[in-house]
Amino acid sequence: MSNAVKKSGVKKVVLAYSGGLDTSAIIPWLKETYDDCEIVAFCADVGQGEEELVGLTEKALASGASECHIVDLKEEFVADYIYPTIATGAIYEGTYLLGTSMARPIIAKAQVEVARKVGADAVCHGCTGKGNDQVRFEGCFAALAPDLKVIAPWREWEMRSREDLLAYLAERDIKTSASATKIYSRDANAWHISHEGGELEDPWNEPSKGVWTMTVAPEEAPNEPEYVSLAIKNGRVTHVNDEALSPYAALMTLNDIAGKHGVGRIDITENRLVGMKSRGCYETPGGTVMFAGLRAIEELVLDKTSRTWREQIAGQMSHLVYDGRWFTPLCKSLIAASESLAESVNGDVVIKLYKGQATAVKKRSPNSLYSESFATFGEDDVYDQKHAEGFIRLYSLASRIRALNTK
């Protein structure tokens, strides 16, 4: 690599920087490859944890960056990316709660903003060439800043392993705390953590205990269930156990409570956008509780056709978010449709947490269409049981005509 032909035309690059082994190697590689360009490190704080941010600026500068921008996006991430997504009910391939996917657009947007501020002419990310994230980042860059050059080192350089990276840094006397082996590849934010690699690469292997980090094993969860209450307004959680909380604080609180009960573990073999399948394990403790809460209120307030429509929005949104198409007219349209429906998603839910399960056990809503008197046996003033005959006759009329005609 070091003897590669210098590429010109890039003066200043904003790098999505995590402080990990990959992006540490990217800094010197960019300088060597792109004509000694200036590197501005950028790190989005989307709730991945304080420990990932401590000393980050120092590390970036030591690796050769000229500046390091750490941007706090935690509240915005939950309020403007997570809440609109979960209101639609989007779940990728029936299982994955889109934790990594939802974070990519907000990170890309903030990275572009830093690029504009520092007058950069390129952006760079450390995503591999086989994954979804490269598509998500670059899809957002294309929508927000089509003029910026995008550099994806993993598709350019010849390095293919941690050993390659460690050797590369050692050659350049750049210190790293990274170890030679790392079993799992992980991505964390306020909503979730993902795990790939190691024994997970064979779907015939049950995930081992060492995989999981945000939740206890159901077997080790408390033997007593815990109940948590959510107040929901317009499809957004406003209170947890009667305490008014900001979107981010609500999520953190629920992560704590649900994680203790082993809630939110997911194990999926999914279709990546780039055409191959991969197996991932995900933990979304608080998010799983939020989902259960939203769906429970919807049971009370959405009529049959509205609910069916909500599922169609969800299906579309799950692919859109997974596929990195956030900054598109389609996304705006889906969110407009969803927020309109969510106007009636108001109420309270009590969720029971026990040994890995989150179950909505109590639900009520000022917009509820459920009425005990309508549903039950007795007489009421809106539903005359004799109406049912007419309904059934017309409802099944096409079948009757078909049967009569084919006799």
Add this chain to the structure above:
Amino acid sequence: MSNAVKKSGVKKVVLAYSGGLDTSAIIPWLKETYDDCEIVAFCADVGQGEEELVGLTEKALASGASECHIVDLKEEFVADYIYPTIATGAIYEGTYLLGTSMARPIIAKAQVEVARKVGADAVCHGCTGKGNDQVRFEGCFAALAPDLKVIAPWREWEMRSREDLLAYLAERDIKTSASATKIYSRDANAWHISHEGGELEDPWNEPSKGVWTMTVAPEEAPNEPEYVSLAIKNGRVTHVNDEALSPYAALMTLNDIAGKHGVGRIDITENRLVGMKSRGCYETPGGTVMFAGLRAIEELVLDKTSRTWREQIAGQMSHLVYDGRWFTPLCKSLIAASESLAESVNGDVVIKLYKGQATAVKKRSPNSLYSESFATFGEDDVYDQKHAEGFIRLYSLASRIRALNTK
């Protein structure tokens, strides 16, 4: 009631008879109301349990029926109604596994067959006028036998309560073992049992322990997980724990195993077809395991667009089955689409049962599109990471053009 005007024109009625209080009262009521017509009792054995069938013929005859036909539909129910439905992935409103809904068409079909055999000119059911089942039964009758008159006593008579029914029978000296109070209204078959009524009528009430009958409470389930393996062929379970089993036997075996672990409890407020909401609790222990197994194999074998399509089939099928439209061209088309996809749904799954949860922890398939070598970091011969750049450029081209044009 007893002094109602006699209605004429009905000579012989086949009644869907359960031996319960309602259908026991229906027999004398039909005779009194419809010109002393002959009543043929009919009972479909769809796996509701031996105890519901013992002494049934005697009871029917004692109530005034001239014959009682009990028809064993257990294997056919699982093979021809349940398996095609679950292959589509149909789940009503995201939660309900359609246990009662799937049973109605096979019962209606068998009832029509008895009617043809005995030369009846009418069929009768004991469904109430506010529920879905009246629509399902009568929708099937319309498709299969539009010439038969349908009698729905609950929409005709004035009785509205158990007390009314008991008084009616007492007046006629017909003995019944039915008690004056019954908290829950239940419907059982091989796939599930449903519970409605009592405290469940308020969705703000958590279901009490007395609701559930097929599953133990998760809190009372074993403290050790149990693993069960399924072999799946063309979307159908062929072996449980390596033992080849008929469809019905496989379901029974899984009901036993999963019920012990508290698996398969559902609590939903759903949209009835007749326009109101109702709250029901359902237990589907074995079915929940089957579902988990099928979806797990699908994760390995369906590509992204196929899986999306399978979800659309599922959505359509969930409403079709719930709404009683089984005997329609739409149903045939949905099943044709689903069975075509299911040709590759082959493989083995191991499912972990623990405290109410069924989790697929091991999956493999001869049709798997997952390949460890493709998905992971290193080189392989089908995927060149450099291809990703071209993919991304074209995939995001519309966004890029839009951004350039609106500058």
Add this chain to the structure above:
Amino acid sequence: MSNAVKKSGVKKVVLAYSGGLDTSAIIPWLKETYDDCEIVAFCADVGQGEEELVGLTEKALASGASECHIVDLKEEFVADYIYPTIATGAIYEGTYLLGTSMARPIIAKAQVEVARKVGADAVCHGCTGKGNDQVRFEGCFAALAPDLKVIAPWREWEMRSREDLLAYLAERDIKTSASATKIYSRDANAWHISHEGGELEDPWNEPSKGVWTMTVAPEEAPNEPEYVSLAIKNGRVTHVNDEALSPYAALMTLNDIAGKHGVGRIDITENRLVGMKSRGCYETPGGTVMFAGLRAIEELVLDKTSRTWREQIAGQMSHLVYDGRWFTPLCKSLIAASESLAESVNGDVVIKLYKGQATAVKKRSPNSLYSESFATFGEDDVYDQKHAEGFIRLYSLASRIRALNTK
């Protein structure tokens, strides 16, 4: 009828009154049947034509109404009902432009407003018991005024034909200009006119010349084509042939121009909501041109996924409008989704009218995603042809893996 038992409990009824034979008979019938109640005639002017409104008040009072309210809804109808619907692209069963369907909600809403103003306790319509309109009116009444009693004389009285109605009026010495025979049943408004009955009742009959009223026969249209230009802003027509026009004026202008060229004739056998099929002929001259214009701009501005989504909205909306579900959360959600997409539906279209056809022959838009330089053979700076290889490899990767695995 005249000797029917008087029904009580209704004091004042607002009747949707057209001045035709049916609603003329309804006035005395209501008085006789409902305890001498007061009748307030109501007529919505949705552009059905001046001749239908002239002398209407006099006629209503002569028939026994106490008041007659004629409400001008023409601009509101086009702006708030037609434009939002056609922006979605809704076409019922691929053919019908929903002319009658779109008018029902605005009429029902205005009727309820009159009912509130005059303190009525019931509303009444003259729709037959086999059609869609009864469902649409009453669906709107249920949403807007569930407390008002709905009276549907055609489902109550025993009259079944024009002869019955004429005899009924003659008996009461009420004069009518209605003739004993009327071949076609028609419904007109600014958007369209519908025709049913007569020879149309057999779909094996070609509609005769006498059916059509808003358009000339293509055979009699001018031998020279005419070009009309539309300016479109946010999915709404703002100018016709460069003249700024209100929604209603734009539609009237286009009706004139297109009608002369025989544009907008439709002949469909459709599925009524009430389960049977019916055959109708419709004329929508101006609307057909508007549709062509909107779709033409969409060709330029919607990307592939957005357009697919727009079609899903259209499908939903076509059933919702046809089925009379306008005043529902689903409708609001669909319109929100559609109006979001329509933000980029801006531009100019030239449409050629010739012998029954309206063809968009010129299209341009400030939001166009089309670019001559991108689409054509040569080099450009956003699309490198070498990118295509990577795209194709990943796009077809699942097929490749499937083929390799099944070898």
Add this chain to the structure above:
Amino acid sequence: MSNAVKKSGVKKVVLAYSGGLDTSAIIPWLKETYDDCEIVAFCADVGQGEEELVGLTEKALASGASECHIVDLKEEFVADYIYPTIATGAIYEGTYLLGTSMARPIIAKAQVEVARKVGADAVCHGCTGKGNDQVRFEGCFAALAPDLKVIAPWREWEMRSREDLLAYLAERDIKTSASATKIYSRDANAWHISHEGGELEDPWNEPSKGVWTMTVAPEEAPNEPEYVSLAIKNGRVTHVNDEALSPYAALMTLNDIAGKHGVGRIDITENRLVGMKSRGCYETPGGTVMFAGLRAIEELVLDKTSRTWREQIAGQMSHLVYDGRWFTPLCKSLIAASESLAESVNGDVVIKLYKGQATAVKKRSPNSLYSESFATFGEDDVYDQKHAEGFIRLYSLASRIRALNTK
């Protein structure tokens, strides 16, 4: 080009050869570029016209091919590719009848079969790097023969224009009848012909007269309409004007008749799969008549929900075919769903052709759900108008409850 580094590893290539300028240049280019490999020319006869096949073998051999295989696929193309597609109702982006798209899979399949027969190790096509066809061909190759190398000269060589190609051939003394200028790029088969380029590259230009080749201008079509009758069985045309015809013969006959009346012209700006828009004009005279016929029968035989489902199949199929995903499980599933519905698409249609329009004016079917007696005013035995009240009450119940609850 001529001094490019020789690429090795290819011994024998099967080239999709048309005899046009591009593929004439490809033969020498392949030999020069790929190590003097053997070239087998292949031409699929999909009804593009005799004149395109005359002398083709001679021309191929003269250009340097070792063999030339012309395969007659005309009947198979119509029977196994066109008929299954149009039965679904697939129309791309509401307008394009998929003429080029449907031909690609059958050509690719036959090309692979030739490759297997002659023992080739590569296949080659002459599609450009900006179009859809490269994706369609290579998508099919990936599914059918992932082991074969695919060569796409337009993405490899540096030539970019007709001038380049002519110079290239002149340099090598290879004669060509190709002219230096060609206004439109065209693709023809039995179903259609497409036109791109020239003035069409600006969507603000109306297509000039010289564009069209299969149809006369509506202005020049006969002044008298012509009626053509179709007999349809299981969604396939079996007779034209009462004459039993093979699929291909039926299409040819209809092309003739409809072309004379100017029927089947399409002008669309469409979204290419590769992310940009392009403008194309298409002529599908016979196909337009077939479509009108199929949809007309469907009006009679499909109930409301079945028809809605058929539209969903159509939407999926339109993208699948356009996107080149024919040889996938999704395609099989869609066709299975469609053919199931098509079992009742039987009957006769009379279509009026006049000045560019094809209008179904008479329709009948043994499977018709339309019944004059049910639809019209009077009494009948399947529909009691009083049933409508019950239907409406339940159909609008959710609206009523919502309105009552929010008071």
